[in-house]
Amino acid sequence: MSGEDSTDAPEFETESGYEFDGPGMPGPAPDERPHPEGRRNTHGVRIDPEVEAKPRQRTAVVSALVEHEPGVLSRVSGLFSRRQFNIESLTVGKTTVDGHARITLVVEETDAGIDQVKKQLGKLKPVIQVGELDDDAVRAELVLLKVRGDEPDKVHAITQMYEGQTLDAGPRTITVQITGDQQKIDDAVDAFRQFGIIEIARTGQTALARGDTPTTPGEEPGHSTEPKGSTYRDETDADDETN
Amino acid sequence: MSEQQPAPTEDDRADADQTADSTRTPVTTGASSAVRALENAGVETAFGVQGGAIMPIYDALYDSDIHHVTMAHEQGAAHAADAYSVVRGEPGVCLATSGPGATNLVTGIADADMDSDAVLALTGQVPSTMVGSDAFQETDTTGVTAPITKHNYFASDPDTVGDTVGEAFALAAEGRPGPTLVDLPKDTTMAETDREPGPAKAPETTTPPTEADEESVEAAARAIERAEKPLLLFGGGVVKANATEKARAFAIDNGIPVVTTMPAIGSMPEDHELCLSWAGMHGTGYANMAVTHCDLLVAVGCRFDDRLTGGVDTFAPEAEVVHVDVDEAEISKNVHADYPVVGDAKAVLDQLTEEIEQSPGVREWRQQCQTWKEEYPLAYKTPEDEPLKPQFVVEALDEATPDDTIVTTGVGQHQMWAAQFWTFTNPRTWVSSHGLGTMGYGLPAAIGAKLAAPDRDVVCVDGDGSFLMTIQELSVAVREDLDITVAVLNNEYIGMVRQWQDAFFEGRRMAAEYDWCPDFAKLAEAFGARGFSAENYDEAADAIENALAYDGPSVVDFRIHPAENVYPMVASGGANGKFALSEDQL
Ligand SMILES: Cc1ncc(C[n+]2csc(CCOP(=O)(O)OP(=O)(O)O)c2C)c(N)n1
Numbered sequence: 001m002s003g004e005d006s007t008d009a010p011e012f013e014t015e016s017g018y019e020f021d022g023p024g025m026p027g028p029a030p031d032e033r034p035h036p037e038g039r040r041n042t043h044g045v046r047i048d049p050e051v052e053a054k055p056r057q058r059t060a061v062v063s064a065l066v067e068h069e070p071g072v073l074s075r076v077s078g079l080f081s082r083r084q085f086n087i088e089s090l091t092v093g094k095t096t097v098d099g100h101a102r103i104t105l106v107v108e109e110t111d112a113g114i115d116q117v118k119k120q121l122g123k124l125k126p127v128i129q130v131g132e133l134d135d136d137a138v139r140a141e142l143v144l145l146k147v148r149g150d151e152p153d154k155v156h157a158i159t160q161m162y163e164g165q166t167l168d169a170g171p172r173t174i175t176v177q178i179t180g181d182q183q184k185i186d187d188a189v190d191a192f193r194q195f196g197i198i199e200i201a202r203t204g205q206t207a208l209a210r211g212d213t214p215t216t217p218g219e220e221p222g223h224s225t226e227p228k229g230s231t232y233r234d235e236t237d238a239d240d241e242t243n
Numbered sequence: 244m245s246e247q248q249p250a251p252t253e254d255d256r257a258d259a260d261q262t263a264d265s266t267r268t269p270v271t272t273g274a275s276s277a278v279r280a281l282e283n284a285g286v287e288t289a290f291g292v293q294g295g296a297i298m299p300i301y302d303a304l305y306d307s308d309i310h311h312v313t314m315a316h317e318q319g320a321a322h323a324a325d326a327y328s329v330v331r332g333e334p335g336v337c338l339a340t341s342g343p344g345a346t347n348l349v350t351g352i353a354d355a356d357m358d359s360d361a362v363l364a365l366t367g368q369v370p371s372t373m374v375g376s377d378a379f380q381e382t383d384t385t386g387v388t389a390p391i392t393k394h395n396y397f398a399s400d401p402d403t404v405g406d407t408v409g410e411a412f413a414l415a416a417e418g419r420p421g422p423t424l425v426d427l428p429k430d431t432t433m434a435e436t437d438r439e440p441g442p443a444k445a446p447e448t449t450t451p452p453t454e455a456d457e458e459s460v461e462a463a464a465r466a467i468e469r470a471e472k473p474l475l476l477f478g479g480g481v482v483k484a485n486a487t488e489k490a491r492a493f494a495i496d497n498g499i500p501v502v503t504t505m506p507a508i509g510s511m512p513e514d515h516e517l518c519l520s521w522a523g524m525h526g527t528g529y530a531n532m533a534v535t536h537c538d539l540l541v542a543v544g545c546r547f548d549d550r551l552t553g554g555v556d557t558f559a560p561e562a563e564v565v566h567v568d569v570d571e572a573e574i575s576k577n578v579h580a581d582y583p584v585v586g587d588a589k590a591v592l593d594q595l596t597e598e599i600e601q602s603p604g605v606r607e608w609r610q611q612c613q614t615w616k617e618e619y620p621l622a623y624k625t626p627e628d629e630p631l632k633p634q635f636v637v638e639a640l641d642e643a644t645p646d647d648t649i650v651t652t653g654v655g656q657h658q659m660w661a662a663q664f665w666t667f668t669n670p671r672t673w674v675s676s677h678g679l680g681t682m683g684y685g686l687p688a689a690i691g692a693k694l695a696a697p698d699r700d701v702v703c704v705d706g707d708g709s710f711l712m713t714i715q716e717l718s719v720a721v722r723e724d725l726d727i728t729v730a731v732l733n734n735e736y737i738g739m740v741r742q743w744q745d746a747f748f749e750g751r752r753m754a755a756e757y758d759w760c761p762d763f764a765k766l767a768e769a770f771g772a773r774g775f776s777a778e779n780y781d782e783a784a785d786a787i788e789n790a791l792a793y794d795g796p797s798v799v800d801f802r803i804h805p806a807e808n809v810y811p812m813v814a815s816g817g818a819n820g821k822f823a824l825s826e827d828q829l
Contacts, residue, residue, distance in 0.1 A: 024823075024825020025620075025623075026620060030822070033532070036536060041556065042556070074386070074389070078389050116576060124394075125449055128448055
């Protein structure tokens with residue numbers, strides 16, 4: 001619209017003393033300016049256009065130690081919906097420390113996304129510590145499966161194969177429980193498909209770091225129920241001093 | 244000018260506490276404990292609106308020296324508290340009742356959240372026995388405000404409510420500032436307690452680092468020494484951390500050009516040779532050229548908002564990035580940081596200064612930046628005849644007021660002209676709604692700013708549309724007898740929308756015409772303020788003189804050129820270096 005007033009507008013000197021005519025402002029037009037060659041990808045990382053690669057997603061298990069107070073879960077889940085993080089599963093439960101709970105999350109994101117998940121989680125006031133688990137972490141999930149009861153023997157065989165338990169068996173349905181890592185659960189679910197799965201409930205993965213490594217950095221073993229003088233606790237305490 | 248109002252020293256505060264202790268009424272209820280916490284934190288002014296669920300708090304305020312400013316609308320209270328915090332550098336406080344009072348605060352809280360302004364909101368709530376029953380004026384306030392606060396609290400214990408309020412106050416200001424909220428059910432505030440709250444203290448889990456770790460500082464310092472075309476990018480965090488002096492010295496000692504973000508306007512004097520003003524969608528051509536061509540971008544306390552970066556793929560495409568921020572989650576959120584430095588801006592600038600052995604040799608680059616300044620000056624064409632050009636009005640107001648004048652704005656074209664054509668030389672003088680872009684911010688913000696700095700001139704540059712959104716706060720300015728000047732740049736459009744419609748929607752000006760606006764000068768008089776209007780340059784000069792001379796709130800309705808648009812402009816998501824200088828370049 002600035003063109004409208006420019007037609008019969010008298011020449012005017014601005015504060016800077018710069019004179020110009022024509023519509024708009026002075027200076028070379030966009031195409032007449034020098035342009036850099038470089039580019040960034042969607043994560044703001046500088047890229048070589050020749051080898052531009054789309055950032056790949058990976059699955060990460062994130063563990064957050066939180067204050068066990070009302071509203072924690074809604075704050076955490078609110079964060080995920082607001083920031084559009086891709087959450088596969090989320091489990092929550094108390095720890096041995098009074099007033100603490102652990103939230104275990106499985107997220108599927110790019111490296112930059114996982115980094116953000118951890119940092120944004122860490123900012124929430126009730127969150128005490130956040131850690132990402134190594135690939136060798138101990139993980140488990142529980143699934144309940146209700147299948148048709150037409151072939152109870154076969155169902156039983158599969159249940160045993162996956163070291164599961166039969167929780168309920170009726171003339172029409174059989175409900176079993178399987179626990180294990182993701183691969184085992186997925187395989188088991190596949191195996192039960194042949195009977196017709198009527199209903200399924202999965203808890204999502206929960207996990208702890210292997211061996212002496214604390215699951216979240218600097219995490220101390222619980223005080224209330226931990227046996228006194230356990231080697232684990234001694235080592236962690238020693239670790240803490242160096243931190 | 245100092246960065247803040249002279250704050251009382253520790254000793255002053257201790258003295259005040261002691262004298263006050265003997266005279267202050269004892270804590271008797273949850274409400275008086277909450278108010279005591281505010282007093283302990285040094286709160287002098289609070290903004291709010293009364294109501295059923297918050298009445299116990301107001302009743303406790305009756306016995307307090309805290310100056311309570313009754314606003315016409317809770318949104319105004321939140322914006323006033325926000326502006327107060329920007330100008331003072333300490334948290335602003337606002338109050339509202341439950342339900343509609345609390346929801347009316349929401350826009351202001353969200354605004355403070357986006358701009359990292361320290362605001363403490365206290366909201367009344369229905370008694371906890373009725374929470375969840377859809378009681379009269381019940382809203383799940385902590386639920387509604389969870390995503391727009393640093394943290395919020397539901398205060399259910401009369402013995403600890405004071406400590407909770409103190410904690411919320413401290414948390415608002417700590418590290419990266421932001422809004423906090425305490426929801427106060429009526430039974431908590433009514434209940435008897437004699438518990439004196441302790442000093443305001445932020446929770447342990449939130450304490451950010453002050454100094455950055457040495458390794459990251461070293462790496463950043465080496466990158467700066469190596470750079471051939473380094474550019475400093477000051478964000479709002481520089482002002483928030485009171486690091487302006489340090490940041491200026493760092494730029495000048497090392498001879499590195501500076502661009503700012505909009506919230507950081509004034510952190511570097513805009514008349515300084517090294518200052519390239521602000522970058523982004525309507526930033527200066529030279530700032531955007533510098534961002535586009537630098538080889539090292541040293542960003543301090545900024546969050547790389549998309550109005551700053553344009554399309555992230557073309558943002559500073561050749562540059563390695565040093566990112567200094569107290570909020571670790573900001574690092575590599577939008578733009579990847581090659582050199583992350585987590586710490587308080589002031590502390591880190593000290594560390595960097597210490598660490599850098601030799602300033603980079605950048606004379607050529609500096610000259611290049613000067614060339615861009617000459618090539619792309621901020622300019623506008625002014626026909627001698629009417630109507631007025633808005634840029635001229637802004638320049639004239641700037642000229643007629645002292646250097647440390649505080650400018651507040653609404654949101655739209657007028658906001659951009661104010662930011663472009665006012666030459667800011669002091670921090671905490673530019674008070675605007677950046678991240679949320681809230682129309683109606685200007686007038687309540689001017690009220691908050693004036694109460695925060697009564698000795699300074701306060702000018703609100705507003706748009707006709709924005710002004711209408713919170714115009715009722717004029718009644719507050721009159722009642723409080725605040726010497727503020729509202730300059731309405733009246734184009735009878737919601738101009739920024741019209742500019743986009745003309746550029747991107749084939750000029751189909753749906754719902755953009757505001758020729759139904761009231762006579763603002765008359766309306767001002769109706770509120771008890773002074774009203775002026777100006778249609779040409781002579782009238783404008785007179786009106787500016789008279790409005791500024793009037794000792795009280797005044798409004799000038801500047802009938803500006805209705806077709807004027809804001810340039811330069813980077814198309815949304817476009818490359819900063821491709822800013823358009825007129826519509827036909829878009
Ligand atoms: C509360 C709110 N509603 C809508 C918008 C969208 N919006 C952005 S700028 C603008 C126009 C503002 O008009 P005015 O205040 O008259 O200022 P001008 O652009 O004309 O200077 C609008 C409607 C907004 N930013 N805030």
